[in-house]
Amino acid sequence: MNVVTLGPAGTYSHRAARAVADDVAFRESVTAIVESVSSGEFDRGVVPIENSIEGSVTESLDALADEEVAVVEEIVTPIRHALLAQAEDFDVVASHSQALAQCRTYLEREYPDVDQEAVASTARGVERARSDASVAGIGHPDNAEPIDGEGTTLRVLAEDIQDRSSNATRFLVIAPATERSRAGGKTTLIVYPDANYPGLLLEMLEAFADRDVNLSRVESRPSGNRLGDYLFHFDIEAGLYEPRTQAALETLEGIAENGWVRVLGSYDTTHVV
């Protein structure tokens, strides 16, 4: 199975992807990962979708709406950030925008005068720190040691610097659309109603509530077509094999008769430390 995730090596996405395969390839954006799975270049992709402090990874939501892929597994992993640098003094802290946001309070309190630089991933920020003494990175503490054994070993200046001790990110394992499964305890779907009238959102929610289907996430994203026009991402705690899910889907398809409903599939959850 060839698997792709956000690189370089050492990202949290890489840690999650190791639950799928030992050998993992890397891309520098979530969009590139989703595209490379939908084109059939890779069998599986692992993308971050939601963090307990910062909320949705919007690039992932938009890529899932734009490409034809299936979701075949969910991976939840704790996120414990460390501050890594060559020395105690530095001018810039570089990391993924999600990681910088997850450590906002710590950075404002401890390093109010240090510039923040958003880079493609936490591991990319750590690489910057390894090659430039004026830069610190935020990432998993294991990144202090160079992965290939070559290069500077960084100092772990602080650990557990995220704003809340319970910080976790949910990743989705994606596969080509033909591998969509009906089996599993959760299902992800995206609805574009292409409509706007009082009670539209309520009608969509009632499609689930009336069948006693619990939602674990609902998120609206701009459709990109016009201001105020949205598509809706739903995660539900029910499998596609269940009649109640099929009944809810039928209702949603009626509501979205001028738009579309994309069913990404059913799956189970794996926890990785």
Ligand SMILES: O=C(O)C(=O)C[C@]1(C(=O)O)C=C[C@@H](O)C=C1
């Ligand atoms: O930069 C990384 O290490 C990633 O895997 C990306 C990512 C994210 O996009 O949320 C994953 C987990 C953490 O929440 C921080 C960053």
